[in-house]
Amino acid sequence: MAEVKLYGSWSSPFSYRIEVALKLKGVEYEFIDEDVHNKKSPLLLKYNLVHKKVPVLVHNDKPICESLVILEYIDETWEGPSIWPGDPYERATARLWAKFFDEKCVHAMWKVCWSKGEEQEKLKKECTELLKILESTLSGKKFFRTGETIGMVDVTGNFVAYWFGILQELAGLQVFTKEKFPNENLPPEDKLAAHFQARFRAVAASK
Amino acid sequence: MAEVKLYGSWSSPFSYRIEVALKLKGVEYEFIDEDVHNKKSPLLLKYNLVHKKVPVLVHNDKPICESLVILEYIDETWEGPSIWPGDPYERATARLWAKFFDEKCVHAMWKVCWSKGEEQEKLKKECTELLKILESTLSGKKFFRTGETIGMVDVTGNFVAYWFGILQELAGLQVFTKEKFPNENLPPEDKLAAHFQARFRAVAASK
Structure with a gap:
């Protein structure tokens, strides 16, 4: 089974939008709530070398950064209702x-x-x-x-x-x-x- | 036949990337070379109300702004070689x-x-x-x-x-x-x- 992890923060709107998209598709995921103001985890920093920011979606060990890019990836990867218009x-x-x-x-x-x-x-x-x-x-x-x-x-x-x-x-x-x-x-x-x-x-x- | 117009500028890398994508797809288009430093055309300003910038792609009278958004649109609209990876x-x-x-x-x-x-x-x-x-x-x-x-x-x-x-x-x-x-x-x-x-x-x- 595919493993999906979301490195996010409960207070971030960018992280929140990824949760909405995953829930709409019915994708099960593990949410890792990063302490973005004090100490980011070594894994987050490894996964997002350039921006060092949440959210990062990790799908089968492959990281995807930047919330709008993640939203496109979710839509292209999983079947189910889309938040993107069809046309x-x-x-x-x-x-x-x-x-x-x-x-x-x-x-x-x-x-x-x-x-x-x-x-x-x-x-x-x-x-x-x-x-x-x-x-x-x-x-x-x-x-x-x-x-x-x-x-x-x-x-x-x-x-x-x-x-x-x-x-x-x-x-x-x-x-x-x-x-x-x-x-x-x-x-x-x-x-x-x-x-x-x-x-x-x-x-x-x-x- | 679909009418495609590109409001661009020969010296702009953002405008240039749209031309590459259109040529790869074999889409015929009219190029309107905007004088971006002196006087932008009223049509460009009408089409791009928010940013007032080139490039703007007009397809059957519908304007699309922002070069990365236009590149996605070209790929989704016309058949032919894609500049986007398949995976x-x-x-x-x-x-x-x-x-x-x-x-x-x-x-x-x-x-x-x-x-x-x-x-x-x-x-x-x-x-x-x-x-x-x-x-x-x-x-x-x-x-x-x-x-x-x-x-x-x-x-x-x-x-x-x-x-x-x-x-x-x-x-x-x-x-x-x-x-x-x-x-x-x-x-x-x-x-x-x-x-x-x-x-x-x-x-x-x-x-």
Whole structure:
């Protein structure tokens, strides 16, 4: 039987999206919860030499890194329901949005929570612009969720709705106020809030 | 008959990789050479609202943006030779390298050519580390080119070998000195050098 291990972190949206995809396919896997802030395991560092980050999926001893690459691999390797749309053009659109979340939104929305003063004001404007792009594109459309099945864009976009919602509250920001994404099966909000609160305190104490 | 248009730029490695993929598949297309430094066409801006960048592939009036997403779309849409490996694990590895080039190498190698003093020294070190990763991974392996056919990693990695080779020479850098990638059918070196020389001069004059 194929052996599947996921080196992840319960508090990471990138790790979470892999769990959603594996569960949708019905793939059994072992979850190794890495202590990403204190001490990463030697195996994780061996498997992800370049980025040294979770998630890493190990399938029959072969490691695959980077969450969007892992999502493609899962879909191509196991039978079962797909989080990717069937049509090539819709799949291209889903890949574009996933890239938009990861390369634009996550970066700006993460940084705005950990910055101060003028830099934070600049980042707030940037985040507002990004949210406007999302809103104008989605307005009046059912795009993010086709029919009754969870889709790629829902899975990758969860950072914006759920993680950023918790983070901005802790950071005392009001960049966006309404959740626009489905968020079933997510890590418990209070546990996630406590986790990031501790990290905010640690960063504040070290300044 | 399907209508295929590529909004690109002859001097862009991102646009060039799309042409390679279309030619390999034998897809006929119209190339619209955008003046990316002076005036982008209204159609390009309409098609790529978010990034406003080339390349954009328009297939039957539907636009697809971002070169790596376009490469996936071409492979899924047209029959014929593929630049992607057939095996899912090898395909995942190719996707990882493509991401590594685009998110790590291109950014650092582009910036090192346009920076000065201390910042440039820091970026030189970063580029050297990136090249070491490439070298140690490829050492003694035929990975980048499986058999006799051009592969995804050759196509996306060409920036490192060809574009960066020209750029670093113009910028008076010696970050790497040996070409490690195949470079057939690339834009003429002298034309590309003259193009970037003009841009270096323009930037220097505006400082």
